[in-house]
Amino acid sequence: MDAVKGRNISFPRYAEYNCAFRFIIEEAIGAKYIMPPAITRRTMELGAKYSPDFVCTPFKTTLGSMIEALEAGADTLLMTHGLCRLGYYGELQEQILRDLGYKFEFVNLSEYDMSKKKEYIRIVRRLNPKAHPAKFLAGFMEGLRMVEYLDEMTAEYYKNCGFDASGGEYKRIYQDFLTAMYTAGSRGEVEAGYRTAKSALRRVPLKKPQRPLRVGLVGEFYTVMDAFSNLEVEQKLADMGVEVHRWMNVTNHFLRFSAEKNMRVKVRDLCAYEMGPTATPNIFWAREWAERGFDGLVHIKSASCTPEIDVMPVLQNIGADYKIPVLYLTYDAQTSDVGLMTRLEAFYDMIHMRKRVL
Amino acid sequence: MEERKMVVGLPRAMLYFRFRILWRAFFEELGVPVAVSGPTDREVLERGTDLAIDEACLSLKIYLGHVDALVGKCSHILVPRVSNFGRHRNMCTRFEALPDLTRNVFRNTGQKFLTYNVDVLEKKKEEDAFLEIGQALGYPVRTAKRAYKQAKKAELAYRKAKAREQDTLCRETGLKILIAAHSYVIEDAYVGRTVTEYLKQAGVVSLRADLADWDAALECSQELSGTCKWEMSREILGGIAMYENVVDGIILLSAFPCGPDSMVNELVTRRVKGVPLLNLVLDSQTGTAGVETRLESFIDIIRFKKGAL
């Protein structure tokens, strides 16, 4: 497909999903994708510096990532629509970047009515007037498949990597898988990357006790998934020898939406209505894991995240009813590794001791 | 057991200030007595702060304090869920969570809560919601429908009158300041009133962005922000757009850490030029300490600018 000349599109960093964004922009739309650099302290500091003080942290992180994308040569920034404050991120971020003097085209999905199919075509045409509908569809579907593979492998990884008996094989295979996804240029490469990693992971010897410590993660959409934002909380827990579970990811939340609708039914006694963008699955899984005898729950959110603050009283009640420890973590641009480690270690000691006593 | 008399408690906080006419008229039409909690004071705020998650906004802390003041004193306490009135007409997510949040906080008190659900995107209109309450209290649909229609009329008349009042204030001579805030922040006896009282005794005419004609305001909000999706923020934005040229200054008054305000007020600061702006953020710790000094110097600056012209 002919790539449109002179259009370099970027989308801020979001967990490891940028490999799929790249695939869709390049293979489905036929434009060039600029990969923003991985998030670092600098990204956070840049974002925080130019953001309003008490906006939620993902706003700052994504703003920082946009600046780094512009520095890396992007001339078109794409920003998503969404529930909660997310749907308003784009307009304010664009204003801040313009006030700073950056030159770019901004494609804000919040300006489109995303419940209408027609709008998708308008967006694709805007990004590349020569985009081919059939090719777009095929590329788009493969991009979504990549998201599913990513989520499947990531879930598998954090459940098991703490019990790797080979001395690092598990992690290496997962990293290689990510690299394969970031560099895949065709459907064949995506599929091959996935299959190779999947069978390789299966061959790694694991040393897992009969009843390992199991911890379930719930929380706010961005921070619970983005390893840099949550200071690699999943890896840290896994390294202590914990089986880490997290249901929340793009596949489960967006691509299998009906699952969530059905969860509503089971949490009616705890919450009669939908309390916020991710309330139902968070409450559902917190209780589900408690009932399945998990050893602890971790609730993760960015500072001042309204809907997650509102879910906390429900989680507190679940914690009390099922006598399951819940660790509440709030992240802002200043949250330190050391502070987090101290809290995780205390949490680990507690669930470890309880397991021995119970 | 003795059958307790029906009294519906209305916490004097949050959406009370938006819907009080509608609520009171509705219950009056039905013949259901209501009890409103007293104005916010230190004690209400402290109690609410104890009950709320630390990071919650000041408005929620105040709200829970008011609910607490009513617990055990009414047969029901009204806690609505108001999610949206359509596309780009959302409420802050806190108003989606409110009934369940409140139930979970007060679950050991045995208090009954009366809730209703407005979620137009999910096909739940306000009228249906009020029929729900009517039913929950044992009234036939027809009676509830009539009560709602009457109440809605009263609300509309009240809103029109308030909007006219703002337009009249516009024509006053003297120094005029526009306050941009959620109704429950500005009208709260313990927080917002400090600001309005101060302006009054300083001889300033204060207008309120949130009282501008709502339909016109929703429309005008587009001038300032094309994708703002919060109903109440859009009313305020619209009010700012409608009045920015007739006032001498604008105060952005916010409850810490308000989600919508954290973004909308930043946008206003960047887009509204040529009118002095003051950002006032109130929280449960500092409360209104220092507010008067800041208001005083803000008024000085405006007076100075005016005199220099």
Ligand code: SF4
């Ligand atoms: S869910 Fe939380 S972090 Fe996400 S936009 Fe809403 S307030 Fe911000």
Ligand code: SF4
């Ligand atoms: S709009 Fe702001 S003040 Fe009102 S409930 Fe939401 S966060 Fe609190």
